[in-house]
Amino acid sequence: xxxxNISTGDMGTGDKPRPLPIxxxxxxxxxxxxxxxxxxxxxxxxxxxxxxxPRCTGCLGNELTWxxxxxxxxxxxxxxxxxxxxxxxxxxxxQIQAIVELEEGIRMTTTLVGVEPPVVxxxxxxxxxxxxxxxxITLLRFGPAKGL
Ligand SMILES: [Zn+2]
Numbered sequence: 728x729x730x731x732n733i734s735t736g737d738m739g740t741g742d743k744p745r746p747l748p749i750x751x752x753x754x755x756x757x758x759x760x761x762x763x764x765x766x767x768x769x770x771x772x773x774x775x776x777x778x779x780x781p782r783c784t785g786c787l788g789n790e791l792t793w794x795x796x797x798x799x800x801x802x803x804x805x806x807x808x809x810x811x812x813x814x815x816x817x818x819x820x821x822q823i824q825a826i827v828e829l830e831e832g833i834r835m836t837t838t839l840v841g842v843e844p845p846v847v848x849x850x851x852x853x854x855x856x857x858x859x860x861x862x863x864i865t866l867l868r869f870g871p872a873k874g875l
Pocket of ligand 1: 769770771772773774783784785786787788
């Protein structure tokens with residue numbers, strides 16, 4: 728039996744919960760579909776604002792501009808999940824869940840791909856991996872940097 732998760736929606740990709748782009752995150756998801764990363768930045772104080780929200784976390788201004796970044800970063804921390812948090816993710820275990828710090832200083836929760844758990848270490852250089860889904864949603868994962 729399939730259920731719908733109201734926070735993420737069921738976008739028709741089996742039973743895996745999927746992101747449901749809504750304002751103010753829609754520009755982020757639209758950019759990912761084009762294999763680009765856009766992050767809000769304050770026009771007044773230049774603070775990068777992550778996660779997307781209506782006001783700057785530095786000065787509370789509302790002049791945020793979606794700005795392209797390369798996605799180059801490093802592993803800030805990680806854990807290896809061997810038990811799926813949802814039965815539909817059993818095919819993705821073990822899964823490396825990580826917080827990646829982009830060179831702009833913001834930290835994103837993500838998963839690492841293209842690398843085995845024993846190789847991952849804090850401080851490892853990573854680059855974006857665009858995971859296109861059949862529902863038109865692209866997930867932002869990260870893998871070992873091959874040189875940007
Ligand atoms: Zn600001």
